[in-house]
Structures are given as C-alpha cells and as structure tokens.
Amino acid sequence: MVAPSARGSVGSFVGAVLSASLILLFVLPLVVLFLYVGWSGFVQEATNDGFLTSIRFTLLASGIAVGLGLLTGVPLGYVLARYRFRGRSFVESAVLLPVVIPHLVVGIALLLLFAPDGPVGRFMAGLGLPVFDAIWGVVLVMLYVGASYVVLASQLAFRAVDPEVVDTARSLGASPGEAFATVTLPQSARGIATGALLMWARGVSEIGGFLILAYAIEPSPPWFGPPTAPASVYIYDLYQSSGGLEAAAAASCVLVLVALAIFLAVRLVDRAGLYTPRGGWLS
C-alpha cells in the first residue's frame, strides 16, 4: 500500500508535469518563432514601411475600439453587477454571444448589416463613417469580438465593490455620481483595465471578421495614411505569397513584441499604483 504522503507527492508531481506541459505549449512556439526569424530577419521586417503602416493602423483602430468598448461596456457591466431586471439573462447571454460565434460568421453578419449599398451602410457612409474596407469596419469587428471582455471584467469588478462602502460615501455627502467616481470606479479600475487589455489583445489577434468586412483598408478619417490592412491580415497575406513564411514569421515577431510592450506598460501602470491601494494619486 502506498502511504498517503507518497500518494500526495505523486499527485503533485503529475500535476506539475501537466502544468509545465501547458506552459511549454504556450511559450515554446514563440521561442521557435523568434529563433527561426533571427535578428536580421526581424530588423528587416521591423523597418519595412508597409508593415509599420499596418501596425500604426492596427494600433489606431484597436485604440478606438477599446475606447468605444469602455464607453459602452463599463456601464453595461455596472448595470449587470448592480441591478436585477426583466430580461437580464437575455442580456447576459447576448454579451457572451460574440465569444461563441465563429469570427468568419461575425464578418459575414456584419457585412450583411453594413453592406455599402444597404440602408445601414449608406447611413454610416453619410455620417462620414464608411464601414466596408475602412477603419470603421475594423473597429466594428474589434468591438464585436472584444467588448464582451470589458463587460464581463467590469461586471466582476463592480460586483466586488461592497455596496455598504458606496452607501457610506453617500451618507458622507457624495452624490451618486461622486460616489461612483471616487469610490466605485477606483476600486474597479484594475478589473476594468484587465478587460480593456483582453479586448485589445482579442481585437489585434482577430482575422476572420477582417477578411470579410475590412480586408484592404482605404484611407478615410481618422486614418489618413496610405492604403493598408490590419496587421493580422498583412501577415496572412505575406504567408500566402510564394515563399512568404519567413517574412510572415518576421512580421509576427514584430507584432508579438508590440503586444508584449503594451501588456508590460499596463502592468507597470498597475504596479505604480495608479488605481490600486499601493499609492499614487487615487490614494
């Protein structure tokens, strides 16, 4: 018979091996990617004007999408965290819908809704916000596939704020808006920022919806650069061209580094205690 402690250590060992396998699966392909590309290949693609334009465009579109995601998702997360109402479960299911729908389907559905010759597409174009093969198409797809993360993360963050703390702020003279701004929001900021980061990452990594709705981007405000494509589409095009694996891999490395830089920036802001109980202007 095996002693309980021995069984425990066998279990721990198996658990550790399984966990390590998953971590390896996450990290190893990226290591191989960087080794395959090498320094010279990386520099060549990192200085390629076409790709840098695509990166700039992607950052602009994803920034707008995250801004809109915060503007619409945070209030929805707050409502779901604080209120019970008829149709709440429908709203919660609707929020999860984009997570389960294949993203090519998202592209097709959005194309049908925003088709350039359809009423909605014409209306948007009339407002100076063309969707098909334009930056607003990319923003729409990013919003569709990523805003759920902002809603869910905000909902969790708001739910973690003790309502008695908010009530106390009211009794100390704060209006509902002041209590939200000075008590609820600072305590939820970290969760909301995590949702925004996930949304951004999801938007930048999207490709299916772009292939249908916004494959080749024509300049239109607020994108005043040359014609380009979202970074993921750009890399896919490189890969599809003959012998394009090397160029696609090099461009992928650049994109991974941009994503890591943004991730680290958010972590540094978090560590500096901008919105956490470790210092900074909110404390």
Place this chain on the structure above:
Amino acid sequence: MAIVTGVTVRNLEVERGGFRLGPIDLAIEGGTAAILLGPSGAGKTTLLRAIAGFLGLREGSVEVDGVPVDREPPERRGFGFVPPSLGLFPHRRVARNVSYPLEIAGASDASAQARRWMERFDLVPLAHRYPHELSSGQQQRVAMARALAAHPRFLLWDEPLSALDVESRDVLLRLVRELIEREGLPLLLVTHDPTTALSLGSRLVVLDEGRVRFQGRPEELARGPLNRFTARFLGYENLYAPHELAAVSDLPLGAALARAAGPGGLVVPTEALRWSVERWVGDTSARVRSVRWSSAAWSIDLELGSLRLHVLGAHDAPSVRPGAVVGVGIDLGKVKPLEGSSGPAG
C-alpha cells in the same frame, strides 16, 4: 457641528421583500443616544437604512428639529451612517478616508480639518496606512472620525463594537460619549452588547418582528414584562422554555416552576436561588455539574433533573466539587415569567 434639538421618526413604515417594518415612532434628543435592540431579523438595520435614506418609506416621516427630511437623498440629510462593515474606503489611506467628506464638500482646508479629527481619535500616526493595515479598533476609530468630520446632524451606528477587545471598546465608547454630549449630537445605535448599550444609551428601543416592543430607560425594561431576548440582554442566564419546564414537572419544584411560567417560559434570577451543602435548606436535591471561576467570582452549575441552574456570587472557593449533591430552593416570588415571541438574539 450644527446643534440639533432632536430627531423624530413618525409612523415610519417600510416594506421590503415581504418584510414589513413599522409603524415606528421614535424621538431622540440632541446629546443623547438611543439604543436599538432586537433579535436577528427584527428590522434594526432596515430601520437605520430607512432613516439614513437608503430605503424608501411606505409611510411616515423622518424629521430633524421638526423639518421633514425623508424626501431628501442620503447625501443631503446630514446623517452620519456607520454600517457594520464600517464602509472604509480600501483604496484610500486613513488621512484621505477622514478627509473624504470635507473634500466632497469642497472645503479648502480639508487636510487641516481631517488632521484635527485624526488627533481627536489618536489616528495621526496611522495617517498613511490603508484600512486593511489597521486593527479592528483602529478601523472603528477611522470610521467614527470620518463620520464626525462630515459634521453630521445625526449619527446612525450599526453594530459598532462587536469586533473590539474590551479596552478598545471602552476607549471608543468614552470618546463617542464625550462627543455626543459636547456637540449635542443625537445618536441611534444598534448593538447586542449590554455594556455598550448601557454606557451610551439613556434610552432603549426594543424592536421585534418589525415593531417597537419597548421604549424607555434600562431599569424600566428590567421592571416590565420580559421575553427571551430582553431577558438575555439584561444578563439573565437561567432562562427556560416551556418544554424544558415540562420535562421536570414530575419534581415538586419543577411542577411549581411550570405553573409560574409564562407563554415564553421562565427566568430564574440568581437572587431567587438558594442552595447549600446542607440539604435541608432546599426543597429538592440537585447535583453539582461544574464549579469554575468566571467574571471575578466562582460560578456553579447545578443539575435539577434535566434543568441546568447557574449560580453566581461565591467570592471564596466553594466547598463543593462536581458530582456532589446539594439542597436547592427557589423563591417563586422572584422568578419572572416570559412573554412569547423573540428568539435568541443573533
């Protein structure tokens, strides 16, 4: 702080998820504290939240110096509300917790005013700490300093001192007592702790099943009809439910107790109990279950059939040991029948 002559609650009714509170009438004068007592689910917190403005009234009014405020939102009532969790802001240091109401009011000297309140509550050395870095007593002091920094007209304090050690509790009680007397502030306090209630409150309000069952001075509560909750609050230990008395009705003393009981049972105050190692002193024999030192005196638990009788008061070590048989008698003129309702305080 504005001097308030009194807060009056008139005919207040609240309906919430099937629970109905009221009608409640209360009057609390400036500089005095009213203590709200009652078992769990009696409606104490609901009443406090309704007065503070967090729950809509079905009926009735809340008045400060005769002026109704029940249509005002919580932030305009000027009522300092300290919930059981204290409601400290976890993302703000102590200094900025205390200065919060002053910042919201737009006070140009918010920091200086907050510092004065921190000095009063001995919080200056803790000014740069976060609430989670404080002890329970320190957190209580921050909550109280912050509530008072808002210059409230009325203080509502829910279960304030339950987590404190005796010394911290006494220090805070003394501070609060001085402040409400000096500032003429009315205070409504929910507590289960008799020490807190009796040291702060000149007036007790017993709430049960959403209604006020008693309002008056503590000694009036002791003189009036008791139920299980008020008897426990007043410190009685020998409380017996009717079924417990029925179980000993085959003993002569047990039968007499059952006859003296009310619908909620009976209290046997320690002064109604006589016992002696000389068996002749009592009508009945009882067995000594335990002998222990507690509350600065020896206490003895006796078993009378299935009833447990608690006897206090021997300052010298008693001459009996567990298992000994002693004589016990009960002065039936001093036992107190209990009214129905009111479960144990939660």
